[in-house]
Amino acid sequence: MVIMVSIEIWIYAIEATIFTNIRLFLAYMISLVFSLTVGIAAALNERLGKIIIPILDILQSVPILGFFPVAIYLLVAAFPGRIGVELASIFLIFTSQAWNITFGVYQSALTIPSEFKDLAKAYGIKGLKYVTRIVIPSTFHSLIYNSMMAWAGGWFFVTACEMISMGEFNIVLPGLGSFILMSAYKGDFYKLAIGLVMMLTSIILVNLLIWNPLLEKAEEYREVARSITSPTITVVSTSFLIDFLSAIYSKIDDRLHQLISKIPRETWNRILSKAMLILKMIMVGVIIAVVFLGVFCISKAFPTIIEFFFSMNFTLYLYNALTGTALTLFRIIVAYIISVGWILAVCILVENRSKLFAYSIIIGEVLASIPATIWYPAFIILIEKYGVDPNIASILIILTGMQWYIFFNVMGGVKGIPLHFRQVARLYNIRGRLYLYVSKIILPGILPFLVTGSISGWGGAWNTTILAEYITTGKDVIYIHGIGGLISRAANLGDVGGLFFYIMWMSIFIVLFNKLIWSRLYKVISEKYLAEL
């Protein structure tokens, strides 16, 4: 066993941290551009919205981790070597971030206060000016809040894509995720600790230097009477950074406006209609190309598919999928009950204490970023040596992928309860009776947010089952029967037919589950409670 000189380990860990942060940053930038353009386009153009939102809805509920092998195959085929794998990892992080932010932007662009819409209409503020001066600032709060969650989610996924093993296909990208996982698998606790310290440091630094000041700014933009005025902690003043960013923003805005105002109106209209035409043609072209490519691939691979089809053991797959889904559903429900329980308790505890509230957000932010997979070695020891029920391990891992979506949404919701509700509660001593206070003031206020968080949380849970029901550190493997475990096992054993079948099964199941249960629940609850706020 080679023992590295500790300085070298630190240098290596710092390097790894930088690599991982760059990956996260690039993925986040792509998510940001994607969310702003797609979210705003869907909100401003009703016809576009009708196409985009259902697609995003499906993309959001489909288990991303399950599709990761497909993305790797395609991207490595297109860009051989490390570039392809890097692109695949950025792509995976992107898919874990983009949909949530996009929905947030869409929702807030759709609900711009009517007085701002009237103002824009009455004074002829339209086109680009409308987007840059009214729409984007209106979505700013939701954008930052969701970005914070997405950044944490990115950390959660980054480990999954820095160490990829599929059949004989094994790739390790240099980064903090792989550094932590490798150390954990090897049982090198010294290195594991270094890795965790680096991770926590970079999460906390990014939080304090970037997200918190931005959130503070965003609170100012909302300018509504809030119950807790400023839930942020400022350790280092980075207002210069924000001033700098907003100066750049308005510079770009002005330049664009100048450029456009120089073009005569008629020419501009012609350019716009041409651009729309070109955009439509590109869209049609893309659709044709996709269909063509699909047909081409299928026809090319037709013999293999046929062979495959007959070799597939459908009865076994179906039996596995049915029993697996039932078991997984049970685990998710247990994890959900645990999540909601502790989150409500914390929420009631901190809702009226602004300092504590702020700290709990930061702690949540840090804990949410810890990837589930680093617990694998611990769980393997617990299960194999101490005979702990694997179901418990599985539920705990599902919990890590589920609870934070609920946590952040509920915390955001409780902060949004109008000040006068609380004042009424204090004035008439409703506060004195905890049951009354929680059931009549707090719960109705957070219910819509609890449902929104639950939808994302369940999405996260389904996704995490892929990690939670197949616990492996390379040598040791513990398979826990469930639909997520089936996907993982099929991917690891190179059972392409099974992989395909189980992913499709899970995707369709989730979409149906969302449509039949969550969407209806959301509609009922948001109609009843959101209007009153």
Add this chain to the structure above:
Amino acid sequence: MGTEWWDVEELDELPVLLELIKVKKTYVIGKRKLEVIRDVSFKMYDGEFIAILGPSGCGKSTLLRIIAGLEKPTSGQILFMNKPIEGISPRIAMVFQSPALLPWLTALENVSLVLEARGMDKKTSMEIARRYLSLVGLAGFENSYPRELSGGMKQRVSIARALAVSPQLLLLDEAFSQLDPLTAESLRSEILDLWRMGVAGIRGIILVTHAVDEAVFMTDRIIVLSSRPTTVVKEVVIDLPRPRNRRSKRFLEILDEVYEYIS
């Protein structure tokens, strides 16, 4: 009752600034029809300051939004300087009930934004915005954000924004109703001063309000509306010289007269 405004004959010789002809507005909500404005016709003359007065929820704000071009009437016509209004007119500006200032822009940027939206370059629009802010008494507050301003100051920014686009018709939608009485009163006299000085080339002001006292104090003529579905109940000409004394006998007589129509 819609014919009663013909009685006001002596005004008929002045050039007409704005004319509403049989304006109707019905909202369709699902299968239900909600008739908000049944039939409103009136004329407004050049150089007039009129009030549209009616009980709460009578559709007077809807009427103003129709004049501003923010909403379309179900039927009827609106002529502005003898031409039908279609959509938003750049010669009409509006002050909303709430100041409707963008919290991410300074007072100056809030005003200059509407000038830039009309194609003016940044430098000129900033200059003009500065001038109008000082006109409404906000010199020195150009770089303040709305959250740093009091309610009255915010509404002043909103007024500066409306004046800055040099409208010919200014619409005030219950512009004083969200302010405390003292602030509202000083803002009222400032608006009257601006109106008398002929600032910004405004040729007419319409004030929508449910405060009878405010309408009698400020305007030349009151158009009294009924509750929903709205029709014109009466037009009352206020022939008092300005500045008006709220305790004069004639003022109180007119006040009583208008109260009778409204209740």
